[in-house]
Amino acid sequence: MQPYLQLASLRLATTIPLTPRLYDANLLAASGAAMASSMAYIALLCAALAAVVALLRWAYRWSHPRSNGRLPPGSLGLPVIGETLQFFAPNPTCDLSPFVKERIKRYGSIFKTSVVGRPVVVSADPEMNYYVFQQEGKLFESWYPDTFTEIFGRDNVGSLHGFMYKYLKTLVLRLYGQENLKSVLLAETDAACRGSLASWASQPSVELKEGISTMIFDLTAKKLIGYDPSKPSQVNLRKNFGAFIRGLISFPLNIPGTAYHECMEGRKNAMKVLRGMMKERMAEPERPCEDFFDHVIQELMREKPLLTETIALDLMFVLLFASFETTALALTIGVKLLTENPKVVDALREEHEAIIRNRKDPNSGVTWAEYKSMTFTSQVIMEIVRLANIVPGIFRKALQDVEIKGYTIPAGWGIMVCPPAVHLNPEIYEDPLAFNPWRWQGKPEITGGTKHFMAFGGGLRFCVGTDLSKVLMATFIHSLVTKYSWRTVKGGNIVRTPGLSFPDGFHIQLFPKN
Secondary structure (H helix, E strand, C coil): CHHHHHHHHHHHHHHCCCHHHHHHHHHHHHHHHHHHHHHHHHHHHHHHHHHHHHHHHHHHHHHCCCCCCCCCCECCCECCCECHHHHCCCECCCCCCHHHHHHHHHHCCEEEEEECCEEEEEECCHHHHHHHHHCECCCEEECCCHHHHHHHCCCCHHHCCHHHHHHHHHHHHHHHCHHHHHHHHHHHHHHHHHHHHHHHHCCCCEEHHHHHHHHHHHHHHHHHHCCCCCCCCCCCHHHHHHHHHHCCCCCCCCCCCCHHHHHHHHHHHHHHHHHHHHHHHHCCCCCCCCCHHHHHHHHHCCCCCCCCHHHHHHHHHHHHHHHHHHHHHHHHHHHHHHHHCHHHHHHHHHHHHHHHHCCCCCCCCCCHHHHHCCHHHHHHHHHHHHHHCCCCCEEEEECCCEEECCEEECCCCEEEECHHHHHCCCCCCCCCCCCCHHHHCCCCCCCCCCCCCCCCCCHHHCCCCHHHHHHHHHHHHHHHHHHEEEEEEEECCCEECCCEECCCCEEEEEEECC
């Protein structure tokens, strides 16, 4: 054993002088690498911690926005997303959407939320709604979320203010005002309703929403742009608007396959047609005025025009949409309500058959005097639009901090006036979900928005197409109840997301009366 120990000691002795130097170098390299790694880890940890703190501060500021007063109760939901998903949740009834109903129950008739990235105060309070409408241009201005303006155009009439809005409104009233309704549009709507119903009666069934939409689009598009579906350049225009409408009030996710993407593609294609028509007409300065588009182009070609091409195109797009879609939806849900309430149909028939008996020629068209005599029909129309609630919200923006009802609405915040919350309020309308036209009996005709009725808007922006919509509904009902009976074939279910739609259509069969 001893020789081995000596040998080991000798080897150890011979190697000791070199080992410390190698060890020290490796140790320094290793410790340096470890220190650099530790510093990088600490830096990364600090950066992550700072990001978390910044995120938490941002989330806190999102949920606790600064205000110079007391904000309405409510929640702004998740940052950026807010409560958008809940807002667009489907509602398969005529009742108030769960989104609004639950928050009114929890917070009261005025509450805050966030939709598509913007803080919004929702008002179901009749007094506040009326105040907001009356203060247009002073404390509030028309406003819609960015996704809405993307759909309708940055220069659409709803986004314009002051003189420009009044100028466009005056322009539109040339077509939809009372004088043109009396002299031209009443007879044309009556003829369109008669022709369409006769055509549908020859078929096994008709999908009513699509049928009415086509009927009204053909009528109003002809007045607006000289629409002729036989022209190759215009043949797909109605189809493009159909695609546009399917995604109009949908979750704003613009990727292929979504309803919103289909909506934007429909708008793009429709605008391409309108742009082509404008180019053709502007190349013919001597062209006579044959439709509303010609009048708009005349305004454009003035020496100092007030309009721009963009405003003119967005105006035409909005008018084409608004002229047919809202009325078609109201009439479709109206026929559904009439089908479910035969007593109302009997009362309508009594009124309209009396009108026919008083005519010299029973087959002549509806006159203005006859239209104005349709008292019960007017009540039915009011009840239809009250329950239809085609417009789920009317948006405004605060121009400054506004004190109202004990709350402060900060400057720049949106306000969503909620007509359905008023129209379905049991404190205002007894048994609000019941279809009861007699509730309007003895009440004066509503010619503008009121605290308790705002189906056509209110204030300066009361819908310019209101009278045309009422004429269309009245003439359609007149021909329907005097010349036909009908039955439901299939469909009729509704969904609000939050806009109204008929996912499986509403198919009816018409039977001509002897």
